[in-house]
Structures are given as structure tokens and as C-alpha cells.
Amino acid sequence: MNDPWVPTPMTVREVVRETADTVTLTLDTSASPFAFAPGQFNMVYLFGQGEVPISISGHADRPDELVHTIRGVGPVTRPMLDLVPGDVLGIRGPFGTAWPVEEARGTDVIVVAGGIGLAPLRPMIYHLLANRRDYARIVLIYGARQPDQMLFVDELHHWRGRFDLTVEVTVDQGTEDWFGPVGVVTRSLARARFDADDATVVTCGPEVMMRFVVHEAVRMGVPQDRIWASMERNMKCAIGLCGHCQWGPDFVCKQGPVYRWDHIAHRFAEKEL
Amino acid sequence: MRLAVHKFASCDGCQLSILDCEDELLAVAGAVDIAYFPEASRRMEPGPYDVSLVEGSITTAHDAERIQQIRRESKVVVTIGACATAGGIQALRNYADVEQFTRAVYAKPEFISTLETSTPIAAHIPVDYELRGCPVDKRQLLDVLVASLHGRRPAIPNESVCAECKRAGHVCVIVAHGTPCLGPVTHSGCGGLCPGYHRGCFGCFGPSSLARMEPMTEVWRSLGADDKTIDRALSTFHVASEANAAERARLEADDE
């Protein structure tokens, strides 16, 4: 029987240092193609250290590689910053729900990301761009704490150069060489031009940020069932057996992490649920 | 990895736990460079150290300086045992008149540097990991060493003794025997030792962060323990830990 607790070894092919505390790892899956939907995550196991949930941040249509963008914050993720090509990670997955690439067809799509939250949204952006004609306006709003904490800088730069995509990048705290906007993503959202009652908003970032983003989007007239957010909870198994990620009736690893807002609005308001 | 073992006011039991790892000792000594461990070796090499295990509490001015030096020389500081993590049983002095304890005549008063308090290491320096217990559990101690060696986070679960009892299959001594037990508010680590030996936990691993002392006191009262008994139970090896001190203060205030 296939054991859902046991990770499959996969070899790191490429390591890109995004920021001081974040790397993007590309794993080689050419031997056994890895299929996933944008928004899904894996359990990533570092030998001898432990296992953590990490979203997939690469192209969903490139099954020969698996991309993760990892911020080193604790005992398991921090040593992952030091991996080099040829090292091996254990992977279980993919798990969880996906961004509404189908539901969003034909609408304006507003992508709002904060910090590491851009990582799980990147496969969505790739999808939108690869299927550009299926969607109306596309707006990406990305907020980072400081300019040097920004992910995928080259890619953002490249996207910004495209005419079929609006990119707004903002930072909480500017620096001398930062000429872009300073402020929270909600402000950029409020300024963004899109057709509110025919838009899809997808967001990922800290819970407070998402709370304000949704609030603003709703204020602007986006229907609650057109807003999607990705949740984070403690996870030890990602297969609905360990119980840690429970959030009301849900296992975030199964019914989440991507949720349609009208399904969770009432829960999101409860403290310590 | 260079390891150092330092001693402050204590009974030596926690560092002895290292020598009590009979099955693993030689392997540990092979894998780790034991640079400073006076109880076990005459070879006492100066720092820096990768990991310093610190036993004992701070009770003298000289020791208060020495611990600063140890912090400077050590990448990782792990406090081991109730003395180092909570001040130990000698912290009973914090609640008494040291004069009364030391009513002796000293030949050289300038050397009498006993402080009025016994304080945990973390009150003086930042500590990376704390290993509870009076004494520490040697499996946990070994795990800290092995984890440091492999750069892993040590497995020191933050639970109550009850969780360990239940997993071990021990029968609850409160419910089945009416024996007062501090297990529900005591940090895990011992494996539920005392209840496994039919006695109530007396809290040698100290209060857990999930400790809710008031209802625990109510349980003890319902089992016939008077407030003096409860006060004594809260004032042994972890007398100086916050949760115990707060509950004792509450009981005392209730009395008045």
C-alpha cells in the first residue's frame, strides 16, 4: 500500500536566493512528472530536521520540475536556505484546494499578495498569463515590508513591462533607493482600476492583511463569492489525520488552504477558532 | 562540536545524568568534543564552545559574572534542571530572611558573597533551550546533545505530565485513588514517573505553560489537602517559578 506518511526523495536542481531569508528551490521531477493545481502545497521534509507545509510556486504546466519558495523562519525552514543543487528533499503532495482559475474566466482578476504570500500566487499568475485571453484585466498588487524583502524581483520587473498586466508594488517601509509607493496593499487596491462587480480577487498574506484586503474589495463592490483567500494553520500531516489544522468544521489541508470568502467570512471573524 | 558543562549552585545530579548515559556515553564522547566538563575531566579548555550545558542557579555575585562570560563564549546555551531553569529548591531563600538562614559569624565577611536570592540562569542571560526536571530526564538531555550535533530542534514537547501518563497507560492517581497530584499543571518530560509508581506528581519538572493553578488548587482541596499542604507542594524545586509564586500569593491573600 502506498504510505501517505512517507515522503518521496526529490533532488534539488536549482537554488535561487530571493532575499536574505528566502530561497526558491527547483526540484527535478523529470523521472516522475508532478502535477498540481495553482494554490496547492506540499509537505517538504528535510532529512533529520522535520517536515513543513510549503506552497508550490512554479508553473503548473511544467511537470518535470517542482518549485518551492521558502522563507527560513524556524528550525526546519532555516536550514533549507543552505541547500545546494544535488541535495535531496522529501516531498508529499500535492495537497489542498486551488485558486479559482476556472471561475475567474472572463473576469478582471485582482491578485493581492503580501510577503511570502506571493509564492502560492505565482502559479496562478503564470496560469493567467499563459491563458491571457481567457481573462479580462489583470492586476497584481504586491506588498513587502521593505524593498530588500521582495520576492521574484526580476520577474516583477518583467511583468511590469507587459502591457496586458498592471503591477503595483508597495512597501511598508521605504529606503533611500526606493522610488515606488510606500504604504499598505489596501491603499493600492483602492486605487486600482477594475470592474468591481465583474472581478475576481485572490489574496494571500498575513491574516490581518487579508482581512483588510477583503474589506476594501467588498467596499469597492466585489461580491463576496468572487473573493478567495489562502489560510495558514499548523499542519503535521496534510492528509486530515493529525487534526492540527482544524478550523471550525474544516481541515485546512483539505478544505483549504484556498477558500472562497463567503464560505469563511463568519469564521474569519471569530477569534481563536 | 565543542561541548562545555558548567556548574552553579546545584546538587550535580543533572550533569551526572550525562555520565549516567552508560549505553551512549562513549559514542557521545566520540561524536562530541568535550572541551570543559570538570566533573568528568581534568582537561579544562577555554571557550569558545558550540554548546554549553549549564547546571545550577545563581546565588553569588561571582557566579552572576561567570554566567555572563559563559554566554559570551557559547553559541548555544542550554540550561539543565530545576536549579538552572527556575532557581531550584535553594530559591526557598528568596522567600525567607537569608540572615536568618546564615546566622553565623564569618571570619572574612568580605568573602561572603551569597546573594539573598537564588535565580534561574534565564534571569541573567538569554537561554536557547531549557530542559526541565529535578533532575533532567536523561533521554531529553541526550536528545539535546544529538539535536545540537545535527542542528535539529530538540524534541521537548510542551505538555502536561497527564499527556505522558495517558500515553504510558498509567492510571490517574487523582481519579482512581484520590491522591493529590500536580501532574495536570506540571511540564512533561519525566514520562509520568510518579503516577506510574502510585504517587502524586510533586512537580519536579515545574509548572507547564498550560498550567491553570486555581482549578488545580480546587482539586487538591476537594481531595482533602489543606492550604498549607498546597503551599508546600508549590514551594519545592520550582518555588521561584512564576505560576507557583502567583498561586501561593493568591492563597495567602485568600487567607487574609
Add this chain to the structure above:
Amino acid sequence: MSDETTRTLAVDYLARVEGEGALRLVWSGDELTDVELNIFEPPRFFEGFLQGRSCLETPDITARICGICPVAYQMSASAAVEDALGIALPDPYLQLRRVLYCGEWIESHVLHMLMLHTPDFLGVDDAMAVAREHGDMVRAGLKVKKAGNDIVNVVGGREIHPINVRIGGFYRLPRRSEIDALVAQLKEARPLAEAMLRWMGTFHFPELEVDVELVALKPEGLYPFIEGPIASTGGLCVPVQEWANHFAEEHVARTHALHARLHGEPYLTGPLARFALNFDALPADLRALSAELGIGPGERNPFKSLLVRGIEVLFALDEAVRILEQWRAPKEAAVPVELKKGSGWGVSEAPRGTLVHHYEVDDEGLIKTAIIVPPTSQNQLAIESDLRNLGTQLKVLDDAAATHRAEMAIRNYDPCISCATHFLRFERVFS
């Protein structure tokens, strides 16, 4: 040599002893003028804070005086409290306490012999270095040590600060299956312990003679653990309750700990004393083995206490097996205990020597006064006397060798500074 006329040898931090101590020897010309064993371990005031505690807590609290010999504290404490409360423990409980004590002797003795003392005889820093040359012996010794620890584990709950000792008996009696496994383990350890001892018998022992009186428990026909009376090579033989009539603790201005004296004179407790006074109570095979190793009741060379400890380890292994094989569990784990006013004495043979406890309790069972006299404070004068006797030997050695020899002489006694410093009255000296 540091000076024409004065030579000082100082060890700021004694290694491989339990606790923190320092040593200073000063010669003026040819004369050794100053011998100081300084104990700078901070005091922990046990006797002070025992006042007002319940006498039922003494096994748990006093164990924390010393992590090396917690069982000794638990044994003397419970004996003293039981004496105060008028409890006479039935035989099965006493037997089980003997077994528990066997565990501690084995563990503590092997720790000392193999890890603290042997490096001295082989001229290396520690047991890890010993293991490089004599891996088999160290592994064998560790197995023996583990067997000792496992006795304390099974009977006491854990090897350091056992939780199963209680006034009136125990909390839980060992199960037959636990006992059987233990007996098998002890039997396995026995030949290893003997091999280790025979190996140590080949060490070179410097000359030295103890010139003080030796004191130990000396029960009729029994090698002592928890049984009185107290006897000495000078002919003393009194029940422990009379301890204070013959022994006195005094504060000596020059040194920094309380010293106990017998009729005003220094004396020595510990393995050498037990062996001298109770040699006849040893089984014949151990007496024969002692003879083979060249030691007997007349042995006074403290360096050879190493071998005496080895004999005691073998004795403890055999004794534990003997008791456990015929031990039948009583119905209850402890006898009923009734709190009342009283005063009691308890004494037992810690690995390092006699450990005396005395308590006065009130009618609620709360402690009014506590006196605890650990072996190391009893032996401190004798240790200093040994060092003085070593004077001539040390003089001809260079500093490093002399320092080492002096340290070695201290380690003969396996001094436990943690024990010595539970005192109420204390002071600290930086050397």
C-alpha cells in the same frame, strides 16, 4: 619551583570530584605550612529551609543535596523520621531498601573507580582517554554501572533523585517480572565487575597511611548499609541515637566548612573504614579475593580504597541478587504512618561514608530542627591530614606531578562537595 623559600601549589578548580573545590598547599622552606581544601561551592541552606516542612517530605527534599548519592539521603532521612515517629519497619521493606542501596553503591563506586579515579592511576585526563587504551574495561565498567543504576531505576523509579522512597516503606513495590529481569542483569554484570577489579589490582599504588580513627556502622554479622550501631577502630560502639555524645561538629576558623570530630579528634568514614570494621561480615569468596589483591582489614593506604570499592561493588551485586531472589512482597507498599511529636536519628552508609540525619518534629509532623552530617565534612580533616603526610613525597616532585599527586590523594576519598555544602553556616574563600 616558585620561590627559594616559599612554594605554593594551587588547584583552582578540582576536577573529577562532585562539586566545586580548590586546593592550596604552601611550603615555607622544607616545611609544609598550609594545607587547605577550599570548598567554594555556594551553600544551599538545606537545614535552614527544612524547618517548617513536613517530615514526610524529607526523602524528596534531602535527596536534592546530592545528585550522586540521593539514595543515601533518602535512607538516612527516612530512618530518622521513622525513628522520630516510632515506626519499626518490617523486614521486607528493610531488605528492599538494602537492595536500593546496593544500586547506589554500585553506580557511585563504579563512577568513581572508573571515571574519576582510574585516570589518575593511568596518568590521563578522563575516562574517555582511558577508553582509548582500555575500551573493553571501560565498556565492562559502564555495564556494571548501568546494572547499579537499573536497580535504583526499578526499585526507586529513576536513578537520580528516586521517587519511590517514602516514610514507612515505598509507594509501589517492584513487580516480579521487573525483579527477574534485574536479577538476570546483575548476574551478567558480576564477572565484568570482577574483571574490572582485577585489572585495577594491577595499578601502581603510592605509599600513604591513614593515621586517624576509622568510623563505620557495624551491625552483627552483616556488611552495613542501613544498620547500626556506629563503631570505630578505637573501640567505640554506640547506637546512632548517641551520636551527639561522641561526635561534635565544629566551625574551624581557619577552614571553611563544619568539621566533625570524634572525641575531639579527626576521623575517617567510608569504604576503608567499612572494610576495616566489617571485613568478617564479607562472604568468604570476597575475603579470599581481597587477600589475592593484597588488601585486608588492616589496610590503611587510602590509594587502595579503589580496590576496597571494587570489593564493595561485588558485594553489592551479590547482595542484591541474594535478597531479590528470596524477596516476597508484603501486602502493602508501606506501613501506616501517624504523625506525632518526636525526635529521631537515622544513619546509613553512603558510598563515601556514614551519613547522619537528625530531626525533631512537632505534633503535626513539621520539622523543628534538622541536622545533617554528610561523609565529606566528616572526612575533610582526614583528607587534609593525608595531604600533610604526603608532604615529603610531594616535595621531591615537580609542580605538575606534585599537584597531580595531591589531587589524587583527595580523589581517594571521592569527596562530594555538593554534600558538604548543604550547611547552614558557610563562607566562601577565593584561593
Add this chain to the structure above:
Amino acid sequence: MHNPRTILSHSDLGTLFATLHAEGRHTIGPTVRDGAIVYDRLIGPDDLPTGVVDEQAPGRYRLRHEGTRRFSWSVGPQSFKRWLHPPELRLFRATRTERGFAVEKPEAPPPLALIGARACELAAMAIQDRVFLGDVVDPHYASRRRDLFIVAVQCDRAASTCFCPSMGSGPRVSRGYDLSLTEVVDEAGHRFVVEIGSEAGRALAAKLPLHAATTDADAPERASAEAEAQIARRMPTDGLREKLLGAVASSNWDDVASRCIGCANCTLVCPTCFCTTVDDVTTLDGTHERVRRWDSCFHPDFSYLHGAGPVRSSVGARYRQWLTHKLATWHDQFGTSGCVGCGRCVAWCPAGIDIVAEAERLAEDA
């Protein structure tokens, strides 16, 4: 299934054990240890309780000697969960290879026979089946569950903490067993009425010295009726899920929190709670093991998030998680209540907090 009732005489209990052992099974069942009836590996019928009955109340459990019966007690502190979903289990062991690692899985356990399972135990197992054998199958649970042989026992006595009738889970054993025993002691002797619940049960029964039941044939029904008559405790199950979900903000959570120690015992004794965490341990030689062990939503680290600390930091929130999960959201997850009314969480809560009383008050609140 044609199901004629037969009789196993008390003196033939040994044959039952021997027959199970002959199939290579370990027999797990009740035995008296440390003042309680626990489940452990049994050698034979001598290990079973004899003439022991229990008395239970919130926060209290005592054994007492009475009569000669083997099974006249209610559930003790443990459930059979510990044998199917062990408190500690190695998920895998990994050793370093040149650049990666190789995984080694644990050995499959020996087949078990559970002896003395009561209706609520069987109901709890059925609930854990839904948890562990649902869309994702836990191979560890599955391997223990697959070859299980269950000898059930009909309750003839209930504890004051029992409330299985209101949870629809007992006291009558009606499904999920291989053989079931109803104990009868009267002038005619000490014997068990045997019911067959499966083909495996029938096969085993064929190897036992059974004889026809005549007057005793209705003993199972009589026993359950007797037990049921003793049960006064009732969970207010009517609309309970909606009521509890509506009471998320009730002040009663703070009230119960003021009495709750937060010790996690209720979850750890519950036969349906399934939560676990993992410990990553490395040995000196560098071998890595991933060990799964029972965890509880009462432990603060259970909901720990990096940078935010525990999501449920207050005891009130943790109690709410436990109670609403058991009695409300379990329905959403597994189509059933998470409670079988065994009363363990009531008896084994050191503070004597009573899930039924709390549910009642919360339901009123809504």
C-alpha cells in the same frame, strides 16, 4: 445471518483464549491494574477481572469487590484505541545515503483479538474507521484493524457517567463484532451466551465447546435492558450541532475555562479523539526517525503558527475546540457525532467537568 445463540461455560473461557492464540493472535482485554480496569495483553482468563465492579462519577473512579463476574463493570480509563491507534508509533526511519536518504517503514504488528469490547467501544471504533479509513487511508491503523477479531461483551451494568443511549451507541451490542458474550451467573452456574456477528466469528465458534442455549437465549436483551435502566444521564442531542455552533461567542466558555485545568485528559481518554503530532528524532549515528504520538487540542502548541504563536491561546478557546469538535463539527467532517457516550471524559477529568452538563448549558444559551 442465521444466528443461533449458544452457551460457552465459564470454565471454557480458556479454550476461547487458546483458540485465538492458535490463530497467532495476541489477546488484548481487560485486567485489573493500579486500581482500575485497563486493557492489556492477556495470557488467559486468569488475567481477566474477577468479581470486580466499578463506581464512577465526575472526576472519580473506584473499584470494589462484589460477586464473581468477569465483566460486570463499565469502561475504564483506556479504550481499545491504544491498540489500533497506538499512543506512540514510528512512522518511518530514514538513513542518509550519499546525497539523499532512504526510508524504512516499520514492521506490521501481529494480529490482535480484542476481548471484552462493549457497544460504545465498537461505536468508537466505527467512528475511528471513518477517520482513518476514509478518503486517505492510514496504513498503520488499517494494518491493525484489518485482521482484528473482536469478542464483544454485553453490558449488564452501567456507570453513573454512561450516556450511550442518548448517543445511539449502546448499551446493546448490535454490530461490528465477531463474537459477543453475555455473562450469566445463577444457580445453574457461570456461563456466557454467545452471539455470532461475522463469518470469522462463526468459524471461530465452530472450534469452541459451545452448547445450545435454551432458557438463556434472551440473556443479551435482558442484560442490556438492565444496564439501560440504570442510565439517567442524557446528552441533549436535539439540534445540538446548530446550537453549539451558534454558541461560539457564549460566555459559558469562560465559565468552564475557569474550572478547567487545561490538562488534556478528556481528549486523551476519549476513544474517538485521533489527533497526533510528530517528533523528529535523530540518533547519534545520524539515523532519523519520525515518531507519531497522541496530541491534544488542549496543548497550546497544537495550533502554534510561526510568528503568531498558538491560534487558540486561551483555555476557553481550547475547551471550545474540544467540545464543538466532538459534538458539532464532527458531523460535518465524518457524518456522525464524535461522542459515543462512554463517559470517560467525565470520570477522568481531574476537575470533574462534565461534557453533558456543559453541553446542556451551552445549548440553553443558544
